[in-house]
Each structure stands twice: as structure tokens, then as C-alpha cells.
Amino acid sequence: MSINVREIPAHLVDEAHALDRSDPLAAHRDAFHLPDTVTAYLDGNSLGRPLKRTRDRIGDFVGEEWGERLIRSWDERWMERPLVLGDQLGRVALGAGAGQTVVADSTTVMLYKLLRAAVDASPGRTEIVADTENFPTDRFIVDAVARERGLTVQWISPDPSGGVTLEEVRRTVSEQTAVLLLSHVAYKSAYIADLPAITAQAHRVGALVLWDLCHSAGVLELALDADDVDLAVGCSYKYLNGGPGAPAFGYVAARLQDRLTQPIAGWMGHADPFAMGGSYRPAQGMRRFISGTPPILAMVPLQDMLDLIEVAGLPAIRAKSVLLADFTVAVAQELLAPLGVVVASPADRERRGSHVMLEHADMRDVVAGLWQRGVIPDFRPPRGLRVGLSPLSTSFTEVLTALAHVRELLAHSPA
Numbered sequence: 001m002s003i004n005v006r007e008i009p010a011h012l013v014d015e016a017h018a019l020d021r022s023d024p025l026a027a028h029r030d031a032f033h034l035p036d037t038v039t040a041y042l043d044g045n046s047l048g049r050p051l052k053r054t055r056d057r058i059g060d061f062v063g064e065e066w067g068e069r070l071i072r073s074w075d076e077r078w079m080e081r082p083l084v085l086g087d088q089l090g091r092v093a094l095g096a097g098a099g100q101t102v103v104a105d106s107t108t109v110m111l112y113k114l115l116r117a118a119v120d121a122s123p124g125r126t127e128i129v130a131d132t133e134n135f136p137t138d139r140f141i142v143d144a145v146a147r148e149r150g151l152t153v154q155w156i157s158p159d160p161s162g163g164v165t166l167e168e169v170r171r172t173v174s175e176q177t178a179v180l181l182l183s184h185v186a187y188k189s190a191y192i193a194d195l196p197a198i199t200a201q202a203h204r205v206g207a208l209v210l211w212d213l214c215h216s217a218g219v220l221e222l223a224l225d226a227d228d229v230d231l232a233v234g235c236s237y238k239y240l241n242g243g244p245g246a247p248a249f250g251y252v253a254a255r256l257q258d259r260l261t262q263p264i265a266g267w268m269g270h271a272d273p274f275a276m277g278g279s280y281r282p283a284q285g286m287r288r289f290i291s292g293t294p295p296i297l298a299m300v301p302l303q304d305m306l307d308l309i310e311v312a313g314l315p316a317i318r319a320k321s322v323l324l325a326d327f328t329v330a331v332a333q334e335l336l337a338p339l340g341v342v343v344a345s346p347a348d349r350e351r352r353g354s355h356v357m358l359e360h361a362d363m364r365d366v367v368a369g370l371w372q373r374g375v376i377p378d379f380r381p382p383r384g385l386r387v388g389l390s391p392l393s394t395s396f397t398e399v400l401t402a403l404a405h406v407r408e409l410l411a412h413s414p415a
């Protein structure tokens with residue numbers, strides 16, 4: 001259903017058009033699949049849109065690397081691909097020097113492996129510190145690792161519209177803390193934790209820090225090496241547009257790699273996989289964090305997005321992300337606040353990632369109605385509509401159109 005655009009205040013339409021016209025990244029939008037049936041896509045923080053050229057890349061992969069080179073491709077490139085792609089990801093998006101990033105597993109599995117390895121490298125310490133507002137997988141894995149190793153979890157309970165503060169960390173970490181696990185950007189509120197200061201605070205008491213970068217990789221400027229980060233994990237299907245089931249990445253600082261042994265001791269992480277030797281001996285460097293055969297096919301689309309991010313540059317991507325979020329908040333205040341919608345993300349753009357949470361008691365029904373109109377944000381219980389902003393594929397006009405549909409649905413909702 002198309003909306004009557006005359007109902008959108010003209011000054012907002014003008015503003016959206018002006019922002020799109022002056023957007024230095026606008027031309028990249030055309031590189032993505034933009035089907036007519038999708039009026040507005042605001043869920044690129046859950047599943048990024050595919051790039052047009054990925055269709056050919058997958059076809060070429062089947063025809064050549066797989067179809068023609070067959071098993072020879074393992075020697076020719078696939079053995080190294082998780083590390084080569086990891087190095088590019090590290091350089092382009094993480095501020096990580098070569099040899100510290102690997103692409104493999106799902107975020108859930110990689111998180112488990114790195115958390116277990118970090119805990120095991122901290123003998124005598126009895127606690128893991130984490131927060132109650134983190135994504136379910138993160139909380140479940142913390143509980144599971146604590147149970148396995150007989151540790152206690154110290155839970156921080158942050159403000160749900162904000163996130164974990166340095167002060168909360170200072171009060172909670174201690175000489176007992178083995179590992180602190182936090183998300184850099186909160187998946188609901190979009191709050192950006194103070195990564196450098198929190199990392200330094202944990203180090204002061206001798207704890208390791210594991211950062212979950214699912215909602216920052218590809219959209220925020222990161223400096224893992226410069227910030228002295230120990231460990232990190234993240235998704236490649238959100239702002240890295242790797243596609244459904246694209247593998248995760250893991251980062252382990254070079255200074256720690258020899259000290260960490262991950263728990264899923266498979267043959268592909270062995271020092272000499274094809275010796276088929278007697279017992280497990282972990283490889284040097286990041287290869288030791290690989291377990292079994294990596295999902296090579298599922299890594300194929302990621303290449304295109306890393307290349308595009310390299311061309312566009314993260315400073316420009318972050319700059320547009322900030323403008324998109326500012327615009328989203330401004331439009332929500334004007335069109336939606338009078339209908340009772342509350343912006344549940346930080347007002348301070350420096351502390352806000354690339355999505356905006358809008359709350360209203362009727363949001364579950366509103367989001368269902370939006371999907372029928374080809375307007376696609378996501379719903380996060382109990383009352384949140386999450387506006388995900390992918391700077392390389394989202395336009396300002398797209399945001400305005402989507403929020404105008406939200407207003408129309410709310411204005412006509414029975415409640």
C-alpha cells in the first residue's frame with residue numbers, strides 16, 4: 001500500500017531530499033539489490049542487503065573455485081581463506097593488524113570458544129562479569145561456561161535505554177574477575193559502551209575483556225589494537241552484509257594467542273592438520289581458533305562488502321550513520337512522539353550506534369502492519385520498533401517514508 005506523501009510535512013520531505021543529495025555515499029546504494037516490493041528496509045542491522053555483484057561471485061565460485069579446481073582449492077586458497085579474510089576484515093573494519101582475526105563458526109560458537117579459552121587462561125580467578133541487557137546468546141554462553149568451570153557470574157544490570165557504564169564496571173570487576181564480557185553497542189538501545197576506558201579498567205585489576213562487536217563491525221570506527229583489546233567476536237551478516245549464516249569473526253590480540261587454548265580441539269586447528277597425527281597440538285597464531293572445516297561457501301559474499309567498505313571508508317560510513325540516526329530521532333520526535341512513541345536510545349550521538357529504538361505499547365501490531373506494506377524494521381519485545389540504519393544502503397528518504405507509515409498505522413490503531 002502506498003502512503004499519501006502529502007500527509008508528510010513538506011519541510012521533512014525537503015530535508016530528506018537535501019540530505020540524500022548531499023550524501024557522499026549515496027551512489028553506493030545502487031550497488032545493492034533494491035527490489036520494488038521493498039518500500040523501506042530498516043533491518044540491515046539484523047540481515048544486511050545483498051550486493052548485486054554477489055550473485056556473480058557465487059556463480060563464479062561454483063563454476064571455478066569449486067567446480068573446476070575441486071579439492072585442489074583447499075591447497076590453492078581455502079586453507080588460508082579464514083585468515084586472509086580475517087586480516088582484511090581486521091584492517092578495514094576493526095583496527096586490527098594482520099594475524100589476529102579469523103572468520104569461522106557462528107558468533108555463538110566463537111563466543112563460547114574464546115570465553116572458555118580466556119577463563120582457562122586465568123587460573124585462580126573465580127568470576128565472569130557480564131550484563132543482563134546483553135543479547136540472549138551472550139548471557140546463555142556466560143552461564144554455560146560458568147557452570148562448566150565452577151565460576152560465579154557477577155551480573156551488571158544497566159539502564160535498558162542506555163548501557164553498561166564505566167562506573168558500573170569499576171564497581172563490579174575485581175581481582176576475582178577472570179573475564180569481562182560486554183557488547184560494544186547494545187542490541188536494543190544502541191548505547192555505545194566506553195570501550196577504551198572499560199578495557200583499561202578491567203586491565204587494572206588483571207582481568208581479560210571480551211567485546212561482542214555484532215552491532216559495531218562495519219559501521220563504527222574501531223581500534224582494537226590501539227585500545228589494547230584482548231578478545232572480540234562479531235557477526236558478519238549484519239552491517240557486513242555477508243548473508244544468512246555467514247560465519248562470525250574472532251579477534252585475539254597477538255600477545256595472548258600462545259596463552260589461549262580453545263575447547264573445541266578439531267583437526268583444522270592442529271599444528272599440522274594433514275599429518276593426521278596422534279594427539280592434538282594447537283597451531284601457532286590464529287589458526288588454533290579454527291575447529292573443523294570452515295564454512296568456505298558461506299564466506300563468499302562477505303568479500304564484496306569488505307571491498308566496498310574499504311572503498312567507502314569507515315569514517316565516512318560512521319559520519320552518515322550519525323546523520324541517519326539524528327534524522328530518525330528528529331522525525332520520530334515530530335511525527336511519532338505526539339502519538340506516544342518514546343525514543344529509547346541515547347540522545348548523545350557520540351554514545352549512540354547505528355540503530356534507534358522506538359517504543360510504544362502497540363509496536364508489535366504496528367511492525368506486523370509495516371511488513372505487509374513492504375516496510376521492514378524489526379520488533380524487539382516488549383514494545384520496541386528497532387530502526388536499523390545501514391549507511392551504505394539506507395537513504396534518508398527511506399527512513400522518512402518508513403516513519404510516515406508508522407505514524408499512519410499508529411493513528412489508525414484501535415487503542
Ligand SMILES: *Cc1c(COP(=O)(O)O)cnc(C)c1O
Pocket residue numbers: 106107108109134135137138183187212214215235
Ligand atoms: C546478532 C547477535 C548474535 C548472534 O549470534 P549467532 O550465533 O550469529 O546467531 C550474538 N550476539 C549479539 C550481541 C548479537 O547482536
